[in-house]
Amino acid sequence: MADLTEHPLGSQELIHGDFLHAFRDQVRLPDGSTSYREYLRHPGAVMIIPLLEGEDGALQLVLERQYRYPIRQAIIEFPAGKLDEGEAPLVCAQRELLEETGYRAREWARAGLLHPTVSYSTEFIEIWFARGLSLGQRKLDEGEFLEVFTATPQQLHDWCREGRITDGKTLIGALWVQNTLNGSWPLDWRPVAGDPGP
Template sequence: MPEHPAEPTDLDSHLIEHKVASQELLHGHFLHAFRDTVRLPDGSEASREYVRHPGAVMIIDQLGDGRLVLERQYRYPVQAVMLEFPAGKLDAGEEPLACAQRELLEETGYRAASWARAGVMHPVISYSTEFIDIWFARDLTLGERKLDAGEFLDVFTATPAELLQWCRDGRVTDGKTLTGALWLQNVLSGAWTLDWQTGTSRTAG
């Protein structure tokens, strides 16, 4: 799965920055921070600080009655409880669909019989390599969730209209969930289509 929407071409040469040197700032549990020296298109040099991230998935999961399965989770960096679609980071070597199936089960207890990949988003292009693969899930069956140690979140349901109103009112400010709402709105209206597939990955439980 490509992490970038398009590779640079010759037409982009007047925009491209080239790495001259790199300094590691932090090697944490899953974040890896660097300060690079780059050569700018005009020949001058500048510093770029950024974080390498393994990538993640987000699941737009819809019950048979049309309601969405969402989460409330405290996010320490912003010191707030956020309303979000289920999501989680990729393990090393893990395929995005397998990750989506694993995260949906672990966080919500739901399994989905049908899946469709929507696309990819880059939430913080100014300082991180992070990409989030966006998946739709339907034909859900509820089982037992399996939260990771130290993970605390509430699962609840809402209608698409409620979610969109919360986005409008500023109650939902999480970037990936706002992007998910955009995808959902266009899919429900018929403006955008999805290629659904059935079956579940063996890694889903």
């Protein structure tokens, strides 16, 4: 296989905001020529796929509706959030699930990893499933507004097909839901190893 590595020659910080940290690097390309790459550094994030079993045994998925300013619309998403400095992904998943939805989970399973914007960001998102949910009080961040609701797996897939769901990570989550529920992609469920707090 060809070596496609681009080697950094220098880096310039473009912006260091509360959230965005942007750089412009000079790189040596595989053919020896040079070019520039602009990108964002991101600490990483998690997405949670919460499985809620109803009283009748029917499976529901916990979802959110949140306004996303850059695209000027409210979109449907699975719960998700950014890693705090030094925070383990499972701890972040537990914290975000509780803060955004009010749910705690008895069991967790790591599904996989995705890179949502490889052309301009270092961001990665770990995908976690949660089950054995119990509802408590949610603790939204200041300035955070979102609606929590449930849907069946079939509704989720219909919304993806119809274009009602356009969020990339949630589309990937729907793929995981489909393949997990049909037995193609089994999960390694484990009892919760920690607690994000009261």
